[in-house]
Amino acid sequence: MTISCFDQTLAHGISLACRASGPADAPRRALFLHGFPEAAFVWDGVMSALADSVPGLRCVAPNLRGYAGSSAPTELAAYRAKHLVADLAALIDATCGADGATIDLLVAHDWGGGVAWNLAALSPQRVRRLVIINSPHPGALLRELRDNPAQQAASLYMNQLVQPDAATRLAADDFAGLWAILERFGGADWLTPALREQYRAAWRQGLDGALNYYRASPLRPPTGPADTALQQLVLPASVVEVAVPTTVLWGEADHALLTGLLDGLDAWVPGVQVHRLPGASHWIVHERPDWVIARLREVLATL
Numbered sequence: 001m002t003i004s005c006f007d008q009t010l011a012h013g014i015s016l017a018c019r020a021s022g023p024a025d026a027p028r029r030a031l032f033l034h035g036f037p038e039a040a041f042v043w044d045g046v047m048s049a050l051a052d053s054v055p056g057l058r059c060v061a062p063n064l065r066g067y068a069g070s071s072a073p074t075e076l077a078a079y080r081a082k083h084l085v086a087d088l089a090a091l092i093d094a095t096c097g098a099d100g101a102t103i104d105l106l107v108a109h110d111w112g113g114g115v116a117w118n119l120a121a122l123s124p125q126r127v128r129r130l131v132i133i134n135s136p137h138p139g140a141l142l143r144e145l146r147d148n149p150a151q152q153a154a155s156l157y158m159n160q161l162v163q164p165d166a167a168t169r170l171a172a173d174d175f176a177g178l179w180a181i182l183e184r185f186g187g188a189d190w191l192t193p194a195l196r197e198q199y200r201a202a203w204r205q206g207l208d209g210a211l212n213y214y215r216a217s218p219l220r221p222p223t224g225p226a227d228t229a230l231q232q233l234v235l236p237a238s239v240v241e242v243a244v245p246t247t248v249l250w251g252e253a254d255h256a257l258l259t260g261l262l263d264g265l266d267a268w269v270p271g272v273q274v275h276r277l278p279g280a281s282h283w284i285v286h287e288r289p290d291w292v293i294a295r296l297r298e299v300l301a302t303l
Contacts, residue, residue, distance in 0.1 A: 010090035017069030022051035026058035035110020066209020251280030
């Protein structure tokens with residue numbers, strides 16, 4: 001199935017550059033959300049495979065707010081969770097063709113997962129099935145950043161990404177800093193020349209919007225003993241309790257997001273199904289696409 005591209009202007013004025021596969025009039029809809037430092041193209045193979053093999057399925061993947069080709073407000077406040085969730089709710093309406101619509105399947109990785117967890121908690125009626133891929137539940141991330149020295153150390157990169165000059169540093173020497181993020185945990189044999197060029201094309205359109213997700217979030221490791229923000233942070237039940245049937249896919253060799261983030265998930269997400277894949281890293285969608293596609297087909301078969 002081929003990939004089509006279009007710009008979707010949402011009801012509140014934000015425009016998202018989208019990629020899609022499957023018939024435009026298909027009765028079932030799936031949304032795919034990317035993370036940092038990626039873009040919607042990372043889902044092309046997954047969407048094509050599902051649209052080819054699952055009758056009546058339309059798959060859509062947007063470039064999130066701040067990413068290549070989508071609206072990128074300059075104000076930091078525009079990247080707070082409530083605005084990102086509003087984008088997703090409006091995209092579901094546009095994708096399904098009705099206000100207050102429900103999406104059949106929401107699949108999300110990394111920062112896309114951060115938005116998806118929030119939407120599922122705040123508006124469970126919007127999502128029939130949720131699949132999270134190597135993206136921590138906010139309650140678990142708060143706990144691990146506050147209490148687990150190993151996760152604190154693994155997350156120190158966040159404190160670099162929030163610096164004012166982060167975009168300039170990451171873009172230097174043909175985006176050497178971004179290639180290092182993709183390559184340092186296993187060599188990234190999946191980074192073909194064609195895929196590298198897709199990454200470059202996205203990154204050339206600017207990085208500060210993507211970095212603003214980190215800058216706007218209170219969930220980052222402490223900078224020292226005097227940094228008590230995490231100790232004082234309380235997440236209300238409305239943003240951590242998820243009633244939507246949820247499946248979590250997790251590459252256990254993720255060196256940035258450790259497996260301790262999976263502990264106790266069922267306290268916030270009753271009935272959550274967790275599938276672990278030893279040896280796969282944070283970039284599991286690239287490394288093991290067949291495994292990811294198979295798990296998604298299993299979820300779709302329950303609808």
